[in-house]
Amino acid sequence: MNTTEIEMQSDLDQTNWTEITPRALYDKCFTLAHNLWWSWHPEVVSLFRDLDPVKWRKLDHNPIALLSEMTPEELAARAAEMVLYTRINQAHRRLKDYLSRTTHTWGARHTGVLGSKPVAYFSAEFGIHESVPIYSGGLGVLSGDHIKSASSLGVPLVAIGLFYDQGYFKQHLDTDGYQQEEYLDTKVENLPMKPALGPDQQPITVKIDTRDGQLLAKVWLMQVGRVNLYLLDCDVEGNSPQDRELTSRLYGGDHRTRIRQELVLGVGGVKALRALGITVGVYHLNEGHSAFAPLEVVHQRMEDDGLTFDDALREIAHRTVFTTHTPVPAGHDRFDAELIEEHLGPLRDQLGISAEQLMGLGRVEPQNESESFCMTVIGLKLSRRANAVSSLHGHVSRGMWAHLWPWRVEEEIPIGHITNGVHIPSWLAFPMLQLYDRNLGPGWQKEMGDPAIWEGIYNVDPGELWETHHALKSRLLDFIRRRYSRQCRRRNEEDHIVEGARNILDPNALTIGFARRFATYKRADLFFRLLDELAELVNDPQRPVQFIFAGKAHPADAPGKELIRKISNLRRDPRFTGRMVFIEDYDINVARHLVQGVDIWLNNPRRPMEASGTSGMKVVLNGGLNCSILDGWWAEAFNGKNGFAIGNGNQHVDDEITDSRDVENLMDVLRNEVVSLFYDRDLDGLPRQWIERMIESIATCASRFSAHRMVIDYVENSYLPAAGGRSSDMSIR
Numbered sequence: 001m002n003t004t005e006i007e008m009q010s011d012l013d014q015t016n017w018t019e020i021t022p023r024a025l026y027d028k029c030f031t032l033a034h035n036l037w038w039s040w041h042p043e044v045v046s047l048f049r050d051l052d053p054v055k056w057r058k059l060d061h062n063p064i065a066l067l068s069e070m071t072p073e074e075l076a077a078r079a080a081e082m083v084l085y086t087r088i089n090q091a092h093r094r095l096k097d098y099l100s101r102t103t104h105t106w107g108a109r110h111t112g113v114l115g116s117k118p119v120a121y122f123s124a125e126f127g128i129h130e131s132v133p134i135y136s137g138g139l140g141v142l143s144g145d146h147i148k149s150a151s152s153l154g155v156p157l158v159a160i161g162l163f164y165d166q167g168y169f170k171q172h173l174d175t176d177g178y179q180q181e182e183y184l185d186t187k188v189e190n191l192p193m194k195p196a197l198g199p200d201q202q203p204i205t206v207k208i209d210t211r212d213g214q215l216l217a218k219v220w221l222m223q224v225g226r227v228n229l230y231l232l233d234c235d236v237e238g239n240s241p242q243d244r245e246l247t248s249r250l251y252g253g254d255h256r257t258r259i260r261q262e263l264v265l266g267v268g269g270v271k272a273l274r275a276l277g278i279t280v281g282v283y284h285l286n287e288g289h290s291a292f293a294p295l296e297v298v299h300q301r302m303e304d305d306g307l308t309f310d311d312a313l314r315e316i317a318h319r320t321v322f323t324t325h326t327p328v329p330a331g332h333d334r335f336d337a338e339l340i341e342e343h344l345g346p347l348r349d350q351l352g353i354s355a356e357q358l359m360g361l362g363r364v365e366p367q368n369e370s371e372s373f374c375m376t377v378i379g380l381k382l383s384r385r386a387n388a389v390s391s392l393h394g395h396v397s398r399g400m401w402a403h404l405w406p407w408r409v410e411e412e413i414p415i416g417h418i419t420n421g422v423h424i425p426s427w428l429a430f431p432m433l434q435l436y437d438r439n440l441g442p443g444w445q446k447e448m449g450d451p452a453i454w455e456g457i458y459n460v461d462p463g464e465l466w467e468t469h470h471a472l473k474s475r476l477l478d479f480i481r482r483r484y485s486r487q488c489r490r491r492n493e494e495d496h497i498v499e500g501a502r503n504i505l506d507p508n509a510l511t512i513g514f515a516r517r518f519a520t521y522k523r524a525d526l527f528f529r530l531l532d533e534l535a536e537l538v539n540d541p542q543r544p545v546q547f548i549f550a551g552k553a554h555p556a557d558a559p560g561k562e563l564i565r566k567i568s569n570l571r572r573d574p575r576f577t578g579r580m581v582f583i584e585d586y587d588i589n590v591a592r593h594l595v596q597g598v599d600i601w602l603n604n605p606r607r608p609m610e611a612s613g614t615s616g617m618k619v620v621l622n623g624g625l626n627c628s629i630l631d632g633w634w635a636e637a638f639n640g641k642n643g644f645a646i647g648n649g650n651q652h653v654d655d656e657i658t659d660s661r662d663v664e665n666l667m668d669v670l671r672n673e674v675v676s677l678f679y680d681r682d683l684d685g686l687p688r689q690w691i692e693r694m695i696e697s698i699a700t701c702a703s704r705f706s707a708h709r710m711v712i713d714y715v716e717n718s719y720l721p722a723a724g725g726r727s728s729d730m731s732i733r
């Protein structure tokens with residue numbers, strides 16, 4: 001919606017807004033707050049913010065928490081003062097339209113057979129908005145982006161996850177720079193969810209038998225646009241005190257906690273779908289965490305129609321799609337036979353298979369008793385269609401799992417790829433959205449998955465693009481200063497440091513962002529190998545460079561925490577003071593600020609360990625440039641002029657040699673390409689060639705790495721064949 005539309009609308013509404021009672025106005029806001037649709041509509045976000053900007057920030061941008069601190073009368077008074085009536089009415093009407101206009105969507109035209117039988121999308125985490133803390137990182141954000149795009153495209157899909165009442169941890173660094181984890185209880189009443197009801201309008205509790213007794217889980221419903229997200233929660237009466245905490249934390253606990261969570265997600269999830277009366281067409285297992293699910297579906301199939309295990313399995317595998325997300329071995333859950341028997345034993349009895357047969361489903365060599373049960377292996381075995389998340393990752397995964405199909409050559413391994421993408425409206429800064437409105441035409445958002453729409457960006461005025469970027473960069477620096485001075489205060493640092501924090505970083509200096517999980521393969525410390533050279537680069541008086549870091553290490557990852565300590569403590573090295581900052585508690589909010597304001601997004605993982613990576617895609621949309629190892633998505637995105645590549649895509653068999661080569665290449669590209677292009681200004685002060693790269697980056701990557709394109713790929717190459725019974729194509733290429 002553009003501003004003229006708002007103005008016209010306000011003329012229309014002027015006559016009747018006073019007739020709305022405070023209660024009715026409050027109810028409209030309440031409705032808006034209870035569908036996460038609001039989170040990707042900037043005009044609704046700003047509406048909530050305008051109700052009380054200070055509280056909005058304090059309450060983690062949570063509109064339900066905000067409304068709970070206001071009476072309808074206070075809200076009405078505030079709305080009158082801010083002239084918000086029209087905006088509230090407008091937003092409310094748009095949400096209603098969005099939810100009811102299902103026949104005009106892409107999905108209505110293209111998802112034929114799925115219509116009455118939706119896709120059930122299983123994921124252990126969903127990153128939808130910072131106020132709903134049930135995600136830890138990339139996998140969750142990807143799942144959130146997937147369901148948002150499915151919603152807007154009108155793809156019939158329901159999502160299944162777990163409700164973690166403490167979510168993932170909040171990160172603080174102590175005075176020594178060491179990561180401290182804090183788990184906070186989320187107030188259920190402040191989340192946009194309610195008990196999911198079955199066909200009889202009663203709340204649902206699913207029961208899962210283990211050898212050690214029964215596990216119960218209740219089911220919540222969260223609305224994400226048109227998509228229903230069902231979240232299972234073990235905090236119910238009837239569970240032991242220990243089991244009531246089973247789903248408290250994301251990726252916490254030991255192996256037993258993990259398998260129990262995965263049992264609830266997979267088996268419990270399938271039971272929940274049945275209790276809800278949902279007939280599923282296709283099961284999509286997003287990563288191995290949910291890979292027990294098909295076993296329960298097979299069980300239901302056997303029970304309903306008297307099929308044998310083998311026949312039911314063949315049919316269900318046909319309707320199951322599996323996505324693998326990482327080549328890193330620790331990313332693939334493994335369980336020993338004892339844990340499997342304890343948790344899957346009762347289901348195994350129902351399936352009529354032996355313990356050896358069950359273990360065999362999770363092993364590369366079914367008879368090999370020394371092999372543990374791997375969730376990725378069972379995921380691959382129980383699905384007819386499997387995919388990796390970038391072209392390179394597809395290649396790597398085929399090699400990695402080739403021994404599952406020893407009679408095939410690598411090209412015939414049935415693992416294809418669908419490259420990840422990001423949900424554009426969630427990651428796009430409002431000023432960039434306005435710039436696209438002006439340059440791509442007002443209808444561009446409806447066609448944003450179409451590359452042709454983005455051609456319009458070649459006509460943008462370079463000055464306009466640069467100014468927009470500069471404004472966003474200033475906004476980022478304001479955010480960093482505020483956060484950083486708060487961090488210093490919290491650590492009880494001296495007053496002059498806290499004060500100084502308010503002025504760190506230079507809005508005109510080349511600003512490089514590096515934010516991601518501190519997993520060791522991501523090599524956040526690569527540059528330490530040439531620290532002196534980096535110091536020179538950073539301190540160049542004419543062409544200074546500054547860095548912003550952020551990211552969490554898994555609580556059990558001591559080397560990851562050590563990396564964070566090393567980097568954050570560079571603030572005490574005079575060469576880097578005020579030029580290298582570490583921002584605590586990387587989450588969707590911090591990510592949004594960073595990707596919208598940096599000049600350069602740096603990514604230097606050890607190839608080929610980064611399956612895809614998505615943060616760099618978010619940067620593209622906002623006019624930042626990627627400087628990355630040719631790994632994951634960047635290996636297929638880089639065309640020589642839409643950003644920067646570190647190295648040439650080769651890796652040595654010896655990691656040590658790879659690392660030292662890569663850091664040389666990193667310093668080379670920073671010095672000779674990045675810094676020199678950034679500071680090469682024309683008479684108007686514009687870095688012309690840099691801006692050309694920004695344009696090229698947007699034109700070549702925005703639609704190609706969007707979640708809309710990704711979801712369309714899943715529908716066409718994976719969901720429809722799985723639903724329609726076409727049996728010839730086993731893989732997605």
Ligand SMILES: *Cc1c(COP(=O)(O)O)cnc(C)c1O
Pocket residue numbers: 136137138139141515516517586587588591592612613614615616618
């Ligand atoms: C996008 C995002 C990620 C994923 O980024 P990678 O490029 O895969 O490292 C992780 N965490 C948050 C909060 C994100 O927004």
